[in-house]
Amino acid sequence: MSTGPAERPRRLRTTPAMRDLLAEHRTHPRDLVLPMFVKERASEPVSLPSMPGVVQHTLDSLRRAATEAAEAGVGGLMLFGVPEVRDAVGSCATDPEGILNAGLRALVEEVGDDLVVMSDLCLDEFTDHGHCGVLDGAGRVDNDATLERYQDMALAQAETGAHMLGLSGMMDGQTLAVRQALDNAGHTDTSILAYSAKYASAFYGPFRDAVESQLQGDRRTYQMDPANRREGLREATLDLVEGADVVMVKPAMSYLDVLSDVAEASPVPVAAYQVSGEYAMIEAAAAQGWIERRRAIEESVLSIRRAGADVVLTYWATELAGWLR
Structure with a gap:
């Protein structure tokens, strides 16, 4: 009589129903946040060659896309602004009528409390040098002077009705500075999403196209070194x-170890951002027929959830939510 293995894990994979019943992790539409771009004075949506399917919106198309996301069941929207004029201190970022603040008001008017409306709180889209803060006389990013600009940005964004502010600049002390400014102004219900472990990654390239970044050089003096894992948890x-x-790890797929560390230690929800380069690589490979597009998208987002993310920012949010429903 032949003997087989003592344990047969394959018994739990025999049918789709069995696999679905016993899946350890799932992705739900409400776990997803859609990053969006709104461009000042755009007369029609502007396609982005490096990010097929993603556009710089007009205010009208932004509203339509927000409604589509809400109907698909997406949990939130993260808005980035693309201004027409930039200067050394990013003045448009704190202008109540600036494109980002106008876009936030449009989203709040369109979707109300059906979705969480999130705002990008950083200066890089608005400065003529492309850095995430103001520069000192030697051309270096001045951390503490930048915190003052972030406080002004936070108040302007809170006044639009944004529910959650995404602090993405990687300045030391930015969370405390913004929290104090919000509380002192009576915005105690406005939440903070801290881009806590944001790495100086090569995978941001298409995003910089999307916001028409003016950056010369790099951001390695304030964004994190990709070699460092423990520092992400710190x-x-x-x-x-x-x-x-909420705390976040960015990028997601190349930093799943950091995401796992943070998720294990964090008493608050953890987000991860599937960034533009990750999106572009899958779209490019799928366009060549080298991978199955839908399976690759679903698997990539599931891997981020499996590593511990409660919330995933992804440019596929609306499409993926439709599949999941």
Whole structure:
């Protein structure tokens, strides 16, 4: 009589129903946040060659896309602005009528509380040098002077009705500075999403096209070194102490180890951003017929959830939510 293996894990994979019943992790539409771009004075949506399917919106197309996302069941929207004029201190970022703040008001008017409306709180889209902060006399990013600009941005964005502010600049002390500014102005219900472990990654290239970045050089003096894992948890811990309501790891797929570390330690929800380069690579490979597009999208987002993300920012949010429903 032949003997087989003592254990047969394959018994739990025999049918789709069996696999679905026993899946350890799932993605739900409400786990997803759609990043969006709104361009000042655009007369029609502008396609982005490096990000097929993603556009710079007009205010009208932004509203339509927000409604589509809400109907698909997406959980939130993250808005980035593309201004027409930039200067050294990013003046448009704090202008109540600037494109980002106007776009936030449009989203709040369109979807109300059906989705979480999130705003990007950073200066890089608005400065003529492309850095995430203001520069000192030697051309270096001045951390503490930048915090003052972030406080002004936070107040302007909170006034639009944005529910959650995404602090993406990687300045030391930014979470505490913004929390204090919001509370002192009575915006105690406005939440903070801290981009806690944001790495100086090669995978941001298409995003810089999307926001028409003016950056010369790099951001390695304030964004994190891709070699460092422990530092990611340190940064997240600092943001938690400073009052972050949600912490984030960015990029997602190349930093799943950091995401796992942060998720295991964090007492608050954890987000991860599937960035533009990750999106572009899958779209490019799928266009060549080298991978199955839908399976690759679903698997990539599931891997981020499996590593511990409660929330995933992805440019496929609306499409993926439709599939999941």
